[in-house]
Amino acid sequence: MTNNYHEENRHSWNAATKQHHSHKPDLIKRYKNGHNNLYPEETALLGDVKAKSVVHLQCNDGQDTLSIANHLGGVVTGVDISDEAIEFARKMSDEANIPGEFIRADVFDWFDENATLYDVVYTGYGAINWISDIKRWGKGIAKTLKPGGRFVVIDFHPMGLMLELDRTLKYDYMGGQHYSLGGVGDYVGDDYEGNFKNPHASHEFAWGIGDVTSSLLEAGLTLNHLQEYPFVNGWQQFPEMREADGRRWYPPEDKPTLALMFSIVASKPE
Secondary structure (H helix, E strand, O other): OOOHHHHHHHHHHHHHHHHHHOOOOOHHHHHHOOOOOOOHHHHHHHOOOOOOEEEEEOOOOOHHHHHHHHHHOOEEEEEEOOHHHHHHHHHHHHHOOOOOEEEEOOHHHHHHHOOOOEEEEEEOOOOHHHOOOHHHHHHHHHHHEEEEEEEEEEEEOHHHHOEOOOOOEOOOOOOOEEEEEOOOOOHHHOOOOOOOOOOOOEEEEEOOHHHHHHHHHHOOOEEEEEEEEOOEEOOOOOOOOEEEHHHEEEOOOOOOOOOOEEEEEEEOOO
């Protein structure tokens, strides 16, 4: 059964997705013209996926999913809880002529109902903090992989997610602490002033690197890679951050170095 927190998030993401797309009226045209939404980090982590089956969990509106198909040659499936996001992903796949299957489902429901095994399970930026049960998530990933298959995640680091915009410490690092927050914001428009008012509340959960890694190990996967990064790809997480080449964002030079992203690769034994 769909988690009630996740279902409230579905409504919040539906509203936010409409707002996000208002900033990018030419998005489908960009993908028709070959836009690649992947950064070098996830491209390297995914590796050779040509003609391999890849399921992208919490795929949002399919931009990364279709980039995996168009630029890495993966046979892609995207799963997301948002009706608006999946509707747009299907439209973009059709109009940009990039093959991909998109399924509207809560990730836990999909784990329970899915009977297909995949070569690669992938999840990307801003996904894990929406998962209410990290152990169930790990078991679902293991269940979804073929023997010998790989799980790949690159996401925002829980260390950075502990901080408010002024870098004051506010949120837990680990343990699954639940936070009921205002609706999903307009991060696409860098709306730090909160001008976009999402009428639907959202729910996030604090999972540390140990929580995430342990959930995968306890589900029977083997850890192959773990890395932390002192920058954020494509997101000015705090207003004072400085931009470098490749849309990487770093803290100011006079601030301490923080882990702002992490990546994990884990495999399912043959």
